[in-house]
Amino acid sequence: MKRNTSAAKAIVCTVVLWTIPLLLAAQRSVPKLEDLPRRAIDTLDTDDSNIKIVIFTNNTWCYYYPDLNERMDREVYREHWVNDRVFAYTDIQLKELPPVIDLQLIDRYGDFHAPAIGKVFSKYGTRGRRRHQGVDIPLSVGEPIYAAFNGKVRYARYNTGGYGNLVIIRHENGLETWYAHLTRCNVAQDDYVTAGTVIGFCGNTGRSRGAHLHFEMRYCDQAFDPEHLIDFSTGDLRYQTFALDRSFFSIYSRASETLEEEDDYDESLLAVHSPDGELTSEDILENIESTTQAAIKQEQAKTDPLYHTIRRGDYLGKIARQYGTTVKRLCQLNNISEDAIIREGRKLRVR
Ligand SMILES: [Zn+2]
Incomplete structure (x- = not known):
């Protein structure tokens, strides 16, 4: 039993040992040109004296900057160059x-x-x-x-x-x-x-x-x-x-x-409008924008004065109800008393 196991091991080892070189040979049979060790064989000039092209033995090439320091020292990298502030051109409007x-x-x-x-x-x-x-x-x-x-x-x-x-x-x-x-x-x-x-x-x-x-x-x-x-x-x-x-x-x-x-952004807005992710970000932003614009308009409207022309049958309580305000506020705005007689055709400030 023990001898049989040893024999089996020997066979497995032999197969593995023979397989490894075969596998390596198979890999070697499809070498990639660019994976080969490379050696520079030629340098070509470009119309920029600071840039050359290097050609390698494995058919690859790269740009070569003979003087990187010169390149980094160009005016654009010297003028208005600050490292500790985000804005560098504060003197240019x-x-x-x-x-x-x-x-x-x-x-x-x-x-x-x-x-x-x-x-x-x-x-x-x-x-x-x-x-x-x-x-x-x-x-x-x-x-x-x-x-x-x-x-x-x-x-x-x-x-x-x-x-x-x-x-x-x-x-x-x-x-x-x-x-x-x-x-x-x-x-x-x-x-x-x-x-x-x-x-x-x-x-x-x-x-x-x-x-x-x-x-x-x-x-x-x-x-x-x-x-x-x-x-x-x-x-x-x-x-x-x-x-x-x-x-x-x-x-x-x-x-x-x-x-x-x-x-x-109002998180609740994002949550309400994109529960299933079907809306695009543009939709969401549009919602935000229109909501913001509506809010701004509402705020502006609240401060703009508004007038009501008194018609037959109007009285302060009725007008106050119509504009969502109070009789007291109407009197303050128009500098009148609560029992003042209001005449038809007169303009009353309601906001
Ligand atoms: Zn951002």
Whole structure:
């Protein structure tokens, strides 16, 4: 019995030992070119003296920046460069910007990577007194967030104004991209990053309820709608070059150092209107907007004076009932006594 077991073990071992090299050989038979060890074989010039292309033996290539320091020292990364404040262009007003700013977004040296892919739950825009200067994309905690374009990290720290862990990257065309509520920053200020670098992870820090990426695009501190440029549902960039019209900014573009988040939304409204998730975020925001507008109108209406022209058969008690007020209030408003005779055709202030 014992001998039989030993024999079986020996057979199994032999089979395994013979199989391993066969498996390895099978794997070796389909090598991927790009997995092979690579050695640079050539360097090509581009029409930018700061950028070369390196060709490798395994048929791959990459951009090479002979002088990264020079690249990071470009004027756009030196002028108005502050690391401890979110706004860097406080001496430039919106009206001083040119009517149209031509932005080269990507070229053969600079790529694009969507910061995150997902449905925009809360859009850019102003609603009543609230302003939302970016877009919100709900994601799971810890999902990587990517640099949209090549650039230099201007700001990477915890922001007490509501953004939580916030990374701001300035790009060579002057555009800045903001990534807020991160669990932590994965880059440090003054780092040079390329499009697709993981700059942090989705979180819920700062004034935020629920893990999401709050993403902004700004030029000279002025915010505009990132959805002009990025389709967040597919992760695609809409244009290679973009004419940023000054009208895309709003008077609120740089109104506040602090984040005015969607936290102001009435939670009960969200709960009532989206019990089964059938309504889109646009519907919900529209509900919020119309409710807000109605409330504002109601408030304004309460303060506007209102007059009633006295008709035959009117008396103070009847008029008070009609306008939801009291006789006493009517007398105060019109400076009359409660037993005053009111004449037909006279105007009586009722509010
Ligand atoms: Zn937001």
